Amino acid sequence: MKIDLNVDVHHLTRVEGHGNIHVRVRAGKVEEARWDVVETPRFFEVMLKGKHYTTAGILSARICGICSIGHCLASVRATESAFGLEVPEAAKKLRLLAKHGETLQSHVLHLFFLAAPDFLGAPSVLPLVEKAPEAVKLAVRLKGAGNRLCDAVAGRTTHPVSLQVGGVAVLPPRARLLALRDELERTLPDLAAAADLIAGFDVPRFERETEFVSLRGESEYPFIGGRLVSSDGVARAEHEYREMTNEYAVASSTSKWCRLSRASFAVGPLARFNNNHRLLHAEAKKLAARLGLEPVCHNPFMANVARLVECVHVTHDAIRLLEETAAMGEVKTMADVAPRAGEGVGAVEVPRGILYHHYAYDGDGRIARANCVIPTTQNNANIHHDLPVLAERFAVDGMTDEKLELLCSMLVRSYDPCISCSVH
Amino acid sequence: MKYLGIEPKRLRFAVFEFTGCEGCELQLANKEETLLAFLGAVDVVEFREVSSARNGAYDVALVDGAISRTDEVERLREIRARAKVLVALGSCACFGGVNRMKNACDLDQANREVYGDHPKETLPTRAIHEVVPVDLKIPGCPVSKAEVERIVQHLLFEVPYQFPVYPVCLECKQHFTVCLFDKGQLCLGPITRGGCDAPCPAGGLGCWGCRGKAADANIDEFRSIARERAHGEREIAERLGFFGGFEEHS
Numbered sequence: 001m002k003i004d005l006n007v008d009v010h011h012l013t014r015v016e017g018h019g020n021i022h023v024r025v026r027a028g029k030v031e032e033a034r035w036d037v038v039e040t041p042r043f044f045e046v047m048l049k050g051k052h053y054t055t056a057g058i059l060s061a062r063i064c065g066i067c068s069i070g071h072c073l074a075s076v077r078a079t080e081s082a083f084g085l086e087v088p089e090a091a092k093k094l095r096l097l098a099k100h101g102e103t104l105q106s107h108v109l110h111l112f113f114l115a116a117p118d119f120l121g122a123p124s125v126l127p128l129v130e131k132a133p134e135a136v137k138l139a140v141r142l143k144g145a146g147n148r149l150c151d152a153v154a155g156r157t158t159h160p161v162s163l164q165v166g167g168v169a170v171l172p173p174r175a176r177l178l179a180l181r182d183e184l185e186r187t188l189p190d191l192a193a194a195a196d197l198i199a200g201f202d203v204p205r206f207e208r209e210t211e212f213v214s215l216r217g218e219s220e221y222p223f224i225g226g227r228l229v230s231s232d233g234v235a236r237a238e239h240e241y242r243e244m245t246n247e248y249a250v251a252s253s254t255s256k257w258c259r260l261s262r263a264s265f266a267v268g269p270l271a272r273f274n275n276n277h278r279l280l281h282a283e284a285k286k287l288a289a290r291l292g293l294e295p296v297c298h299n300p301f302m303a304n305v306a307r308l309v310e311c312v313h314v315t316h317d318a319i320r321l322l323e324e325t326a327a328m329g330e331v332k333t334m335a336d337v338a339p340r341a342g343e344g345v346g347a348v349e350v351p352r353g354i355l356y357h358h359y360a361y362d363g364d365g366r367i368a369r370a371n372c373v374i375p376t377t378q379n380n381a382n383i384h385h386d387l388p389v390l391a392e393r394f395a396v397d398g399m400t401d402e403k404l405e406l407l408c409s410m411l412v413r414s415y416d417p418c419i420s421c422s423v424h
Numbered sequence: 425m426k427y428l429g430i431e432p433k434r435l436r437f438a439v440f441e442f443t444g445c446e447g448c449e450l451q452l453a454n455k456e457e458t459l460l461a462f463l464g465a466v467d468v469v470e471f472r473e474v475s476s477a478r479n480g481a482y483d484v485a486l487v488d489g490a491i492s493r494t495d496e497v498e499r500l501r502e503i504r505a506r507a508k509v510l511v512a513l514g515s516c517a518c519f520g521g522v523n524r525m526k527n528a529c530d531l532d533q534a535n536r537e538v539y540g541d542h543p544k545e546t547l548p549t550r551a552i553h554e555v556v557p558v559d560l561k562i563p564g565c566p567v568s569k570a571e572v573e574r575i576v577q578h579l580l581f582e583v584p585y586q587f588p589v590y591p592v593c594l595e596c597k598q599h600f601t602v603c604l605f606d607k608g609q610l611c612l613g614p615i616t617r618g619g620c621d622a623p624c625p626a627g628g629l630g631c632w633g634c635r636g637k638a639a640d641a642n643i644d645e646f647r648s649i650a651r652e653r654a655h656g657e658r659e660i661a662e663r664l665g666f667f668g669g670f671e672e673h674s
Binding site for chain 2: 123124154249
């Protein structure tokens with residue numbers, strides 16, 4: 001039977017920001033399948049111009065309410081690179097701790113509040129408070145642990161204050177670091193319970209061969225700075241990011257699009273996993289194997305599994321870092337800052353994928369030019385190109401408009417798009 | 425949520441977002457230690473970022489973000505028409521927020537710089553009260569969830585909420601936070617409305633004034649003291665203008 005299907009989603013729900021899905025299938029053939037970003041542009045790159053280096057991180061954090069720590073870290077890294085500045089070892093550890101806290105809170109938020117309702121047949125997490133109270137309570141505990149880690153190290157979870165050019169302004173008291181270590185150790189059973197829940201999710205069987213771009217770890221699963229890599233074999237240095245992103249404006253979307261070896265590529269937890277799985281903590285590797293996540297995985301819906309695998313990795317790594325930072329004693333966490341003219345790039349793996357900030361400074365410590373390339377900006381073209389293949393695959397007997405709408409919505413959500421961020 | 429066995433009102437809340445980072449919406453899902461009690465006390469009938477349920481019947485609309493495009497003006501007017509109470513949530517909704525800085529640029533040129541040959545529609549940024557009447561403004565970048573909780577409690581028990589009249593400075597003193605202004609940083613703590621619990625100075629960053637002007641703040645006197653301490657005119661002006669909370673339109 002040749003099937004006709006229509007999907008029209010205006011302002012997709014359970015994603016950050018505003019985007020529309022439009023799919024039209026006639027007699028089993030996909031005539032149209034689009035992902036359009038309609039978010040209002042904010043012009044951050046223009047607003048950053050003329051800003052003093054002490055302001056850049058504070059302003060650019062406001063690009064995103066969910067990954068503000070990642071934006072702030074990419075921003076200060078770009079500035080430090082422009083000034084030729086090395087931050088103290090202690091600050092590097094504290095920054096990675098803040099990064100881990102953000103990864104944990106963001107991934108748990110996505111898995112339980114945004115994605116889980118699709119798998120549990122609910123419109124949102126709100127009815128699940130009654131229907132699946134244990135799942136909601138464990139999500140709240142895990143997210144709380146991530147947020148408390150951010151609060152302690154970055155001064156605040158959303159729009160951090162302690163992550164500054166030169167290092168980290170405040171060293172948290174030893175007792176607070178050890179209390180956080182204990183809390184994270186207590187959350188390990190919650191992560192195991194989350195794995196049991198997610199193991200029961202019916203993940204759509206769908207694959208489309210994709211190029212995956214991320215940082216390339218040398219000795220550690222990468223989060224802050226380093227070399228860039230794609231699963232199609234492209235390798236570049238951090239400052240050559242433009243050769244990885246190739247951003248261009250399109251008429252149909254307020255977000256730009258990106259491409260590399262193919263029409264589009266993907267960034268995010270699945271890309272990080274595919275390119276760096278050998279560097280994961282042993283427990284995270286064990287979980288990936290248990291949940292059937294194997295490199296190189298080309299099913300975008302498996303990003304949810306990759307998120308949980310990363311939650312396990314960052315929790316174990318944060319426990320290690322908390323012990324190390326608690327043992328440091330009174331150490332220097334800020335380097336002396338001497339502004340100079342020059343350019344710098346900061347690449348950071350934020351929850352949704354690799355993020356770049358690039359600033360050119362004048363001699364007075366003020367920004368002459370700024371460019372920010374956001375993970376969701378890099379993913380938008382890939383989402384757009386996934387849709388017709390998904391529609392084609394599922395335009396079979398028994399498919400309905402409602403079911404296809406759910407599948408398309410779940411596909412977009414699997415990228416955990418941060419749309420306001422992608423427009424910035 | 426009961427107090428002394430008394431059942432409060434049930435109010436239907438809806439949450440909407442415009443130009444901004446949606447960080448204030450995220451705060452509604454934060455403060456995990458009281459999150460379940462908070463969600464149990466209100467009926468959230470529409471909240472696109474976390475729910476696929478849509479329902480036009482609500483009492484209180486929480487609006488996050490500033491207004492910077494024609495379709496946003498129309499959508500905000502519809503929300504105003506439906507809501508009994510319209511609340512501006514966060515500094516973008518209250519003052520325009522950091523988005524307002526783009527108003528100082530030539531917007532056509534900014535558009536060309538970012539989008540080249542594919543310019544996008546954009547209007548000068550406005551706070552929501554510059555478009556429709558607003559019943560309550562909760563400032564902050566982001567809002568303090570603890571303060572949002574206090575305000576919601578007041579709404580449920582029908583008791584008017586009084587924002588603190590004192591500045592952020594007082595909260596630093598309460599926490600024994602070392603004064604950053606004394607240590608040489610520019611800090612808007614002496615003139616910014618309190619109620620946030622002063623997390624920024626505690627984290628080593630002088631106040632940026634995201635909550636706007638404190639009651640009876642003497643801005644001219646503050647400027648002259650800041651100048652005496654060798655902070656330049658440009659630095660002071662940029663700081664005061666950062667979130668839009670010290671401008672006339674706020």
